Amino acid sequence: MANLVTAGLDGSRESVAAARWAAHEADLRGVPLALVHVEEWLERPPLPVATTEVRRQWAEGLLREASEEIKRLYPDLEITSRRLSGIPATALAHAAASSDILVLGSRGLGGIAGFILGSIGAGTIAAADQPVVLVRAPHGEATPAEGSGIDGPIVAGVDIGRPCDALLSFAFDEAARRGCALRVLHAWAPPPIIGYGPPLDPGAQEEIGQGIATAVDEMIRPWCEKYPSVAVTPEVRMGQSAIQLVDASKGAALVVVGRRIRRSAYGTHIGAIAHAVLHHATSPVAVIAHE
The missing domain is CATH 3.40.50.12370 (Rossmann fold)
Incomplete structure (x- = not known):
């Protein structure tokens, strides 16, 4: 066993919910939590993109804010964070290989319709041999434990x-x-x-x-x-x-x-x-x- 829970962050509400779910899971298992953000590099992007420095600052801020919030909820939980680059599904599957479980967010279609399984989620699940959990964002003003499958x-x-x-x-x-x-x-x-x-x-x-x-x-x-x-x-x-x-x-x-x-x-x-x-x-x- 790798003794590690990993959560993917992309700045969406769904990924924040996934990070909270992953933190609860890591706390239950008594193992560290790893937060990862994947930057996809495109040789010829269809639209102008932010500079490398701007993207780096945004990603580091995203990981820092998530770590600080989770630390408030689980003070004793060991948390690490890192930025990855490459094709998101491939990079996330690689991160899952060194984890007990990988947790991702998935955009909801409402209370009845459920998830939208995007290409990154589908590609990651197909490429990962470890368990992959998809989590939706809670509706309204739910607390981290509500609407998150606790x-x-x-x-x-x-x-x-x-x-x-x-x-x-x-x-x-x-x-x-x-x-x-x-x-x-x-x-x-x-x-x-x-x-x-x-x-x-x-x-x-x-x-x-x-x-x-x-x-x-x-x-x-x-x-x-x-x-x-x-x-x-x-x-x-x-x-x-x-x-x-x-x-x-x-x-x-x-x-x-x-x-x-x-x-x-x-x-x-x-x-x-x-x-x-x-x-x-x-x-x-x-x-x-x-x-």
Whole structure:
């Protein structure tokens, strides 16, 4: 473990909220917090840009103000800050490589619509093997702890057809550290061929649901034994996974989803479910990479 939490700052309200969330996380873990700002260098910028000195002063002021605010909230927290240069997604993913977790801000679409997942956030998630958390800015005059995913249960979305050890390890560890409940959710839908035929017999539907519930129980049993203090509620819902996870995000401290590590140069490398949850969840979202 790197024993470090890193937050990316770009001057937006969302990145400030991410830094506060990261500070709380670092305080819970008892590890230092690193604040980073990435300056993107363009050989031929489309518009005139500020001089190097002006950009340096602005970035240093941004990092200094964030550090001072967080220090007031968490006086005992060790905080470092640094400026990076390069392509933001690549630089942030590189910073994540030396961290336990990377936290980024993401612009919200409102209380219902959720996040806007920009190219930097998507690129960073796709490039980082470490957990990446996206945080929205709180609405109104909320305090740093409000609207930032501090309270509430943790929701983990699992797929019984794929290995979920990395995701469950993160989710259980977070729930134990926060002393909150954990909801482990699996959503399922009838095979497509059934959707074009007569409605699924209620008895068959119940039997399938019970089988899936048993599989979920077996999947989480070793983790329940490892974390006996965590109150776990397995949930099996019928419906599309992304829709069910977005619904479960209401009032949650954190939603945890997985993404398969893809070495191909093509595709988003995030996955359809994770991508949908990142866009529409109302709570912070942690994306856990797994093979």
